[in-house]
Amino acid sequence: MAGHRLVRRHEQNPILTPDNVPYPVATVHNAAVIRHNDRYVMLFRAHLRNGHSVIGMAESGDGFRFKVRPEPWLTPAGDGVFGEYEAFGVEDPRICRIDGAYYITYSAYSAHGVRIALARTEDFQHVERIALITQADYRNVVLFPQRFNGRYARLDRPHTDSTPWSIWISYSSDLIHWGESRRLMASLPYHWDELKIGPGATPFATDRGWLHIFHGVFQTMNGAVYRLGAALHALHDPARIVAVTDEWILEPEEPWERSGYVPNVVFCCGAVPEADGTVKIYWGGADTVMCAGSADIEELVDACLQRPRPALPDSNGK
Ligand code: BMA
Numbered sequence: 001m002a003g004h005r006l007v008r009r010h011e012q013n014p015i016l017t018p019d020n021v022p023y024p025v026a027t028v029h030n031a032a033v034i035r036h037n038d039r040y041v042m043l044f045r046a047h048l049r050n051g052h053s054v055i056g057m058a059e060s061g062d063g064f065r066f067k068v069r070p071e072p073w074l075t076p077a078g079d080g081v082f083g084e085y086e087a088f089g090v091e092d093p094r095i096c097r098i099d100g101a102y103y104i105t106y107s108a109y110s111a112h113g114v115r116i117a118l119a120r121t122e123d124f125q126h127v128e129r130i131a132l133i134t135q136a137d138y139r140n141v142v143l144f145p146q147r148f149n150g151r152y153a154r155l156d157r158p159h160t161d162s163t164p165w166s167i168w169i170s171y172s173s174d175l176i177h178w179g180e181s182r183r184l185m186a187s188l189p190y191h192w193d194e195l196k197i198g199p200g201a202t203p204f205a206t207d208r209g210w211l212h213i214f215h216g217v218f219q220t221m222n223g224a225v226y227r228l229g230a231a232l233h234a235l236h237d238p239a240r241i242v243a244v245t246d247e248w249i250l251e252p253e254e255p256w257e258r259s260g261y262v263p264n265v266v267f268c269c270g271a272v273p274e275a276d277g278t279v280k281i282y283w284g285g286a287d288t289v290m291c292a293g294s295a296d297i298e299e300l301v302d303a304c305l306q307r308p309r310p311a312l313p314d315s316n317g318k
Contacts, residue, residue: 013291017290029044042290075090086109105141108132140156141154164197246309
C-alpha cells in the first residue's frame with residue numbers, strides 16, 4: 001500500500017522469534033503486552049512441537065527489546081475443570097488492568113471445543129485461574145479496563161453458522177457470569193474483512209472514544225488474509241460504535257508476515273498507549289514471530305472518523 005502509513009513498523013522486526021525462547025517452541029505469536037511498573041510485560045502464545053500451545057512471558061524496558069523467561073508462564077492445567085477444557089492448549093492471551101490487578105483472558109482448547117478462560121495476577125509471578133467465562137465456540141475476548149454503570153464489559157466473538165463471525169459486547173457484575181449480549185460490528189460483503197472479524201487488543205480510552213484494534217479476514221483463492229482495522233466506541237457506552245475504519249490499518253507485507261506457520265497473517269492481541277500520544281501495537285506475523293510498530297493515536301481516531309464504514313451491514317447486506 002503506497003502513501004502514508006498509519007502503523008510504522010519497528011526497524012528491528014520481528015522483535016521476538018522462536019530462537020529467542022529458551023525452551024523448544026515452533027512459534028512465538030499473538031502476544032498481549034501491558035506496562036507493569038516501569039517495564040513492559042509480554043504474554044505470548046507459543047506452539048510446542050506437538051501442535052499444542054502454551055503461554056510464555058517476556059519483559060522489556062523499552063517495549064521493543066524483550067527477554068523471555070526461562071519457563072513457560074501458563075501451561076494447560078493438569079486437573080480439574082481447567083485440565084478438562086485446556087487439554088489441547090492455551091492460546092491468544094489478552095491482558096487488562098482493572099483496579100490494580102491484571103486479568104488475562106485466553107482461549108482454552110480441548111476436545112469440547114474452544115472457550116475463554118479468565119486468570120488473574122498482581123505481579124506476573126503468581127497467576128490464579130478464576131473461571132471459564134464462555135461456553136464452547138468463543139475466541140478473542142477483550143475486557144474493558146473500567147466498569148460502566150457498575151458493570152464490567154467485554155467484546156467477544158461467538159462462532160455461529162448463521163451469521164459471519166462478528167464482534168459482540170457482553171456485561172457482567174463479577175467478571176464470571178456474562179450476559180445481555182449484543183452484536184455490535186460485523187464484516188461487510190466484498191470488503192477486506194468479509195469472511196469474519198474479531199476483537200484484537202484491549203481497548204484504550206482516547207478523548208474521542210475507546211479505540212479498539214480488531215482483526216478482519218478475507219478469503220482468497222490462496223487462503224485467508226488476516227489484517228487489522230480500528231473502531232471507536234463511545235466512552236460512556238461501549239455498546240455504541242462511534243466509527244469504524246473503512247480501510248485496514250495494517251496488512252501482511254514483510255516476509256515474516258507473508259510466510260510462516262500460517263501465511264499472510266497479522267494478528268493483534270495487545271496495544272500500549274503512551275503519554276506522548278503514540279500507541280505501541282503488537283502483532284503476530286504469520287503465526288510464527290512477534291512484530292511491533294507504533295502509530296499516532298490521533299491519526300487512528302481520525303482514520304475512524306474521517307473514512308468510516310457501517311459497523312453492521314444494512315438490511316440489503318451492504
Ligand atoms: C485464528 C486463530 C489465531 C490465528 C489466526 C490465523 O483463527 O487461530 O490464533 O492467529 O487464526 O491463523
